[in-house]
Amino acid sequence: xxxxxxxxxxxxxxxxxxxxxxxxxxxxxxxxxxxxxxxxxxxxxxxxxxxxxxxxxxxxxxxxxxxxxxxxxxxxxxxxxxxxxxxxxxxxxxxxxxxxxxxxxxxxxxxxxxxxxxxxxxxxxxxxxxxxxxxxxxxxxxxxxxxxxxxxxxxxxxxxxxxxxxxxxxxxxxxxxxxxxxxxxxxxxxxxxxxxxxxxxxxxxxxxxxxxxxxxxxxxxxxxxxxxxxxxxxxxxxxxxxxxxxxxxxxxxxxxxxxxxxxxxxxxxxxxxxxxxxxxxxxxxxxxxxxxxxxxxxxxxxxxxxxxxxxxxxxxxxxxxxxxxxxxxxxxxxxxxxxxxxxxxxxxxxxxxxxxxxxxxxxxxxxxxxxxxxxxxxxxxxxxxxxxxxxxxxxxxxxxxxxxxxxxxxxxxxxxxxxxxxxxxxxxxx
Amino acid sequence: xxxxxxxxxxxxxxxxxxxxxxxxxxxxxxxxxxxxxxxxxxxxxxxxxxxxxxxxxxxxxxxxxxxxxxxxxxxxxxxxxxxxxxxxxxxxxxxxxxxxxxxxxxxxxxxxxxxxxxxxxxxxxxxxxxxxxxxxxxxxxxxxxxxxxxxxxxxxxxxxxxxxxxxxx
Numbered sequence: 061x062x063x064x065x066x067x068x069x070x071x072x073x074x075x076x077x078x079x080x081x082x083x084x085x086x087x088x089x090x091x092x093x094x095x096x097x098x099x100x101x102x103x104x105x106x107x108x109x110x111x112x113x114x115x116x117x118x119x120x121x122x123x124x125x126x127x128x129x130x131x132x133x134x135x136x137x138x139x140x141x142x143x144x145x146x147x148x149x150x151x152x153x154x155x156x157x158x159x160x161x162x163x164x165x166x167x168x169x170x171x172x173x174x175x176x177x178x179x180x181x182x183x184x185x186x187x188x189x190x191x192x193x194x195x196x197x198x199x200x201x202x203x204x205x206x207x208x209x210x211x212x213x214x215x216x217x218x219x220x221x222x223x224x225x226x227x228x229x230x231x232x233x234x235x236x237x238x239x240x241x242x243x244x245x246x247x248x249x250x251x252x253x254x255x256x257x258x259x260x261x262x263x264x265x266x267x268x269x270x271x272x273x274x275x276x277x278x279x280x281x282x283x284x285x286x287x288x289x290x291x292x293x294x295x296x297x298x299x300x301x302x303x304x305x306x307x308x309x310x311x312x313x314x315x316x317x318x319x320x321x322x323x324x325x326x327x328x329x330x331x332x333x334x335x336x337x338x339x340x341x342x343x344x345x346x347x348x349x350x351x352x353x354x355x356x357x358x359x360x361x362x363x364x365x366x367x368x369x370x371x372x373x374x375x376x377x378x379x380x381x382x383x384x385x386x387x388x389x390x391x392x393x394x395x396x397x398x399x400x401x402x403x404x405x406x407x408x409x410x411x412x413x414x415x416x417x418x419x420x421x422x423x424x425x426x427x428x429x430x431x432x433x434x435x436x437x438x439x440x441x442x443x444x445x446x447x448x449x450x451x452x453x454x455x456x457x458x459x460x461x462x463x464x465x466x467x468x469x470x471x472x473x474x475x476x477x478x479x480x481x482x483x484x485x486x487x488x489x490x
Numbered sequence: 491x492x493x494x495x496x497x498x499x500x501x502x503x504x505x506x507x508x509x510x511x512x513x514x515x516x517x518x519x520x521x522x523x524x525x526x527x528x529x530x531x532x533x534x535x536x537x538x539x540x541x542x543x544x545x546x547x548x549x550x551x552x553x554x555x556x557x558x559x560x561x562x563x564x565x566x567x568x569x570x571x572x573x574x575x576x577x578x579x580x581x582x583x584x585x586x587x588x589x590x591x592x593x594x595x596x597x598x599x600x601x602x603x604x605x606x607x608x609x610x611x612x613x614x615x616x617x618x619x620x621x622x623x624x625x626x627x628x629x630x631x632x633x634x635x636x637x638x639x640x641x642x643x644x645x646x647x648x649x650x651x652x653x654x655x656x657x658x659x
Contacts, residue, residue, distance in 0.1 A: 097513075108642055114649065204558040216648060256555070454506065
């Protein structure tokens, strides 16, 4: 009887030889991440210590990461005060993996963690953000939890009462057509298995199309795995994982590379040949309402968003810049670009992508979650339509329940910016 | 016995339960005002106090999908609503249990707004239609937290045990 990736990781994190799906375990946490909602975590953490006579002290300040990204710079005095409280807590508890609002080291948590080498294969990572599934791209078991659960992790250093999840094996074969990207693959998969198709399960990615995919693409795939309900997405680490960790993330220490056992037991196996995939679009108001771009019809767009933790990395900006270089964004369309981190922003500046995008008419914003969660930096008007490379299109998501959000790849977004309608990048803007 | 005060469909996201634009509000004492803020009529009824504690929200599949925001659970807990759904998204279910929000997994539930229902450990009885629906037990991993009255008291107990064993050693 073999073990899946996550069964192996949970065995290691509990000091056991093997654990099986359905067992209840309490794994040690290697990294615990929060963003602005650390304000609530701190409140719940202090609540745990209340009337105990003990001094509130986090279990290990080196294993906690806090990144400001959801509302940067603060959109309200309330947020600014929350951020101030968090800074004070970070200083008092000596938390070093803290990324404030800064042009040298700031950005979105799901980019900051990998690019700084905070995520290692085979470890357990938790975050108070549902898209913490992203870090499975580096072979970690990484999942989202609530603020009170995080307060418990800060206290004890382990996650309590975790039921070992079952795993769905996804095998991706074939070769992507030009202008078909990892985003199209994950949208297709979500459409296929539905928004609850992987609820309480892990999506483990295999096959030649995944092996050929770089870490940026794998981050996109694992990021959106939660949109199928998955506890986590995970890609067994390989040469590309090692390359990324050593060359891009600057990891110097030991890296353990291991995959699942060949005879591991899966809840289900899903095979997808990516050769036939078209660019895909998730239509309002659920992420599993997915159609090939050719079947979407003529949809006029008002706002285009490129960036976020899903598609704000250098290759995503490169795709958009290549399509938009020397072109103009259609009148009546506003395009907002959110690089995933300031490191990426600086690289994109150097390579001329930012200039290409701005000359075409795009507005390049500071790295952060921006308008994706509907707080600031690009709300939609009544009846307006957004086409976005972000990960959610729920009603009200971009701040207005009377607006619509479509999701797509950076190639579809950029091609549509030129025409003003949802457009197939393989045909270009005519 | 309790009354169904809201009936919802499948895939009700945390953006619907607690819209993102109110996320700067974090404290469980302050979040209840924004419950279902984009359903102004229902939100107003909640705030007016006309809906008694223990009233029932009935939903379809995948209730609480999307963001991990705990406000979605605390805002409902603040009104002492009971959520009966065909099933729940993972993080929402855990947040609900951690905060002591009453959630019931009832895969076949059929009930309309205004119906009277009785919630028992193993079934939900719709008194208005006379039909009964089986209840699925919550994940066994979470029972200890439910029994302790939520994750805060549960963790506090473990913390004190750890501190005591250190003292002994």
